[in-house]
Amino acid sequence: MIEQLGRAHMPWGLGSADRWDLDQTTGMITWTFPDKTATAPAQILGSFSPGSVSWLWAWADQSILPDMSRDARIFRDWAEANGHPALAQPKIEADETAAATLVALAVRVTEATGYYRGPGGNSAVIITFGPVTLTAADGSVSDFNISVG
Numbered sequence: 001m002i003e004q005l006g007r008a009h010m011p012w013g014l015g016s017a018d019r020w021d022l023d024q025t026t027g028m029i030t031w032t033f034p035d036k037t038a039t040a041p042a043q044i045l046g047s048f049s050p051g052s053v054s055w056l057w058a059w060a061d062q063s064i065l066p067d068m069s070r071d072a073r074i075f076r077d078w079a080e081a082n083g084h085p086a087l088a089q090p091k092i093e094a095d096e097t098a099a100a101t102l103v104a105l106a107v108r109v110t111e112a113t114g115y116y117r118g119p120g121g122n123s124a125v126i127i128t129f130g131p132v133t134l135t136a137a138d139g140s141v142s143d144f145n146i147s148v149g
Contacts, residue, residue, distance in 0.1 A: 002104040002115075008146045009114050012038055012134055020118060022127060024065045029116065029129055036136045038144075040114070040129035043071035045106050048099040049123040055099050060090030071128050075106040099126075113146060 006014070017031035022042060029042035044058040058069035059076060079087035086092070087102070094102060103126050107115050112128035132144040 002100070002107060005107065005114060005146075009132070009144075012132055012144045014038075014114065014116065020116070022118070022125075024068050027067060029127055036134055038132050038134050040132045042068075042116075042127050042129045043110075043112070044068045045072050045075070045103065045115070045126040045128055047120075047123045047125050048094065048096075048117075050096065051122055053093060053095050055092045055094040055102055057090055057092075071106065071110040071112065075109050078109045 009015075013031065013033055013036075017033055017038070019032045021030045021032075022028075022044075023030075024044075027041055027043075028039055031038040044061075044064050046055055046057045047061065048055050057076065058064045058072035059066075061069070076088045079085065087105075092098075092102070103115060103117075106112075107128060110128060113131060114129045116127045116129060118125040118127055134142045134144055136142075
């Protein structure tokens, strides 16, 4: 399911932008391309650090504004309510496979319409996002929607 979701966003260019930016105060992620920008409402799930083999939930990260960790808190509450307290710990030992599984579960539980792995120095931030708005260089605007099922 998670691979299908990633492929579903390829037509507008997910994964091929020249740059990306996340504004925690507006809750919007922006991808910049030579001929357009793509924007979407966003949430931070957490961060994955391959070096320390760990996952840190956004709700436990002091650098993330509380409004930006709503999806992470939704998943934490789901994990606790459904008998998975180990998944609700602030920091979890996780290799690449375990981190990908956490992302897949959280995307499913939160019903996010997409996710993005933002490259970073020693870790990658994992961002969920909603409907994408495309703005072409000429100013024309269109929406890119997929149904999550």
